[in-house]
Amino acid sequence: MTKILAIETSCDETAAAVVADGQHILANVVASQIDIHRRYGGVFPEVASRQHVLAINTVIQDAMTESRIAWSELDAVAVTYGPGLSGSLLVGVNTAKGIALAQEIPLIGVNHLEGHLYSNWLAVEGEIAEKDEPPEIIFPALGLIVSGGHTELVLLRGHHDYQILGRTIDDAAGEAFDKAARLMGLGYPGGPAIQKAAAAGNPNAFKLPRAKTKRPYDFSFSGLKTAVLRVVQRYVDQLTRPSDVAQETVAAANMPVENLAASTQMAIVDALVAKTKAAAEAFAVKEVLISGGVSANALLRRQMSARISQPVRYPPLHLCTDNAAMIGAAAHWLYGAGLLADWDLDVVPNLKLGAG
Numbered sequence: 468m469t470k471i472l473a474i475e476t477s478c479d480e481t482a483a484a485v486v487a488d489g490q491h492i493l494a495n496v497v498a499s500q501i502d503i504h505r506r507y508g509g510v511f512p513e514v515a516s517r518q519h520v521l522a523i524n525t526v527i528q529d530a531m532t533e534s535r536i537a538w539s540e541l542d543a544v545a546v547t548y549g550p551g552l553s554g555s556l557l558v559g560v561n562t563a564k565g566i567a568l569a570q571e572i573p574l575i576g577v578n579h580l581e582g583h584l585y586s587n588w589l590a591v592e593g594e595i596a597e598k599d600e601p602p603e604i605i606f607p608a609l610g611l612i613v614s615g616g617h618t619e620l621v622l623l624r625g626h627h628d629y630q631i632l633g634r635t636i637d638d639a640a641g642e643a644f645d646k647a648a649r650l651m652g653l654g655y656p657g658g659p660a661i662q663k664a665a666a667a668g669n670p671n672a673f674k675l676p677r678a679k680t681k682r683p684y685d686f687s688f689s690g691l692k693t694a695v696l697r698v699v700q701r702y703v704d705q706l707t708r709p710s711d712v713a714q715e716t717v718a719a720a721n722m723p724v725e726n727l728a729a730s731t732q733m734a735i736v737d738a739l740v741a742k743t744k745a746a747a748e749a750f751a752v753k754e755v756l757i758s759g760g761v762s763a764n765a766l767l768r769r770q771m772s773a774r775i776s777q778p779v780r781y782p783p784l785h786l787c788t789d790n791a792a793m794i795g796a797a798a799h800w801l802y803g804a805g806l807l808a809d810w811d812l813d814v815v816p817n818l819k820l821g822a823g
């Protein structure tokens with residue numbers, strides 16, 4: 468059995484996990500900075516890297532304790548080296564190098580996006596099967612990664628064999644949720660806040676655009692953001708550019724927040740489902756894998772499963788947002804293929820999927 472310690476510090480979660488054979492989580496620890504960043508309405512890079520430095524040793528120690536294995540039983544240490552914030556990534560990469568040197572075990576560099584894809588193949592007790600039974604890995608599969616920083620449609624022909632079919636040409640899906648929420652006075656992170664407000668709203672109350680893109684599997688959400696701004700401007704005077712709207716202002720303006728949230732959520736979900744369904748059919752995939760923070764969205768899950776004929780898989784909610792278990796899962800197959808990192812492994816903030 469291969470046991471890998473994985474570290475993830477690409478954005479605002481400091482995370483460490485121990486994963487066995489790529490599918491069994493022995494430990495999964497996440498220290499979220501969300502409360503700190505909420506005060507600023509988003510992630511501040513300097514604040515994020517400082518928090519990683521403060522949290523990383525405890526998080527790794529906690530993961531090792533939770534895993535009940537000894538340091539000497541580890542086969543390798545894996546770390547996210549991109550994409551992400553360079554200062555944040557550096558904390559993880561340098562820590563992983565230190566551990567690899569001290570323990571005399573191989574170092575594995577993992578693409579964060581590859582991690583999200585593999586989050587769907589982790590065995591989760593009680594969620595996927597009664598026992599800790601791992602799901603079967605089936606190719607070809609179609610992956611949709613939807614997070615605060617990414618919206619990518621990926622064809623998976625095998626392990627490490629990816630073809631990017633499309634991606635967002637402007638805002639990421641999570642970013643669209645976050646920006647729209649700020650305009651509606653719903654705060655950060657926007658996705659969960661919009662989902663909550665939308666529960667009491669009518670998704671057809673406002674006509675919001677579903678963007679057409681030049682390439683068939685690309686996405687675009689900036690037009691939606693502008694459309695939401697125009698609606699807000701109808702209710703709130705003197706709002707000329709996208710910025711935070713205070714909740715009191717929205718309430719005083721009598722803005723129908725629930726309806727606008729429901730319409731926005733439907734517009735984003737609709738665009739994601741339509742392109743994913745088209746790609747799933749065109750490439751005749753056997754399975755569809757949704758991942759990333761936005762895959763926690765309940766409407767997205769319902770619509771994907773209802774409209775796509777192939778089986779659609781989602782990670783359990785706690786594995787949708789950034790975590791290290793998914794990094795350990797992806798690392799297992801890199802380890803098996805001998806794709807190890809050298810000591811000069813550097814962070815690559817704009818790393819693409821399939822770029823090695």
Ligand code: KG4
Pocket residue numbers: 478613614615616617640641642644645656657658659662759760761762763764765787788789
């Ligand atoms: O994957 P993630 O934790 O971090 C990134 O790598 O970006 O994703 C965070 C994003 C945020 O934009 C957040 O608003 C969105 O995921 N999100 C949601 C939901 N939960 C989180 N979006 C829609 N519905 C949700 N329930």
Ligand code: ZN
Pocket residue numbers: 579583614759760788789
């Ligand atoms: Zn992520």
